[in-house]
Amino acid sequence: MNNLGTAVVTGASSGIGAATARHLSANGFHVVLGARRIDRLHPIAEEIGGTALPLDVTDPSSVTAFARAVPECRLLVNNAGGARGLEPVAEASDDHWRWMWETNVLGTLRVTRALLPALTASGEGHVVTVTSIAATEIYDNGAGYTSAKHAQSVLHRTLRGEHLGEALRFTEILPGMVETEFSLTRFAGDESRAAGVYQGLTPLTADDVADTIVFAATRPAHVNIDQIVLKPRAQASATRAHRE
């Protein structure tokens, strides 16, 4: 049932990206999955009849090679990203900041710029970018991530105006807490610290987020869902949650 064209999902090797690849395929897209851990991509691609390609969004030559291997693209889901560390600005790690800005901001820039010609040529292109509630809120010790997500959001929303009048849609997805490998990456593999983030509440699942992406992507071509903010019921903001 691959009649909706090709969808590219970056960061499809785990979490939201892997779930989005599965949901888009189930709804009629041929999915191209990109990430660094190609061994993780292959079984997902096989399961959904998609295509797995190596992609490091921080490496311009990797992005160029990836885009060359994707001649057709109707939907791009900029999902690759994440956080590293949770420290006050006074103790900020340059390496953490550089990783977050390279992956979330410049990664989104590189992949979007490389695929815009194919998206435009499809006659019905759509760019979905997964930012975060960290794109609209700030919190202590989180400036590296919140600043990167703010910048990624600004980049994404700017495209909406720059391509007004063209057959291109732009949707920003802003999730709150989602249980994925996100916190493991943020806390350098510390499993108990990562589990603590979701303790005492029911977080969103990657499938919950994938579902909203499919919703936005399957509206009629004249409908642009600009933003979707979704959080667990128990989370009121980035800093306020109810835990049992």
Ligand code: NAP
């Ligand atoms: P995740 O399970 O850690 O997934 C992150 C994905 O990004 C992985 O597939 C990873 O693949 C990919 N990635 C990281 N660096 C990359 C690079 N240089 N090149 C290509 N791919 C790269 O976490 P997730 O929660 O699903 O995160 C997905 C997106 O949602 C991120 O942008 C994150 O900021 C955002 N988000 C997450 C939450 C949350 O609470 N989980 C909330 C709001 C927003 P490889 O390591 O294989 O390359």
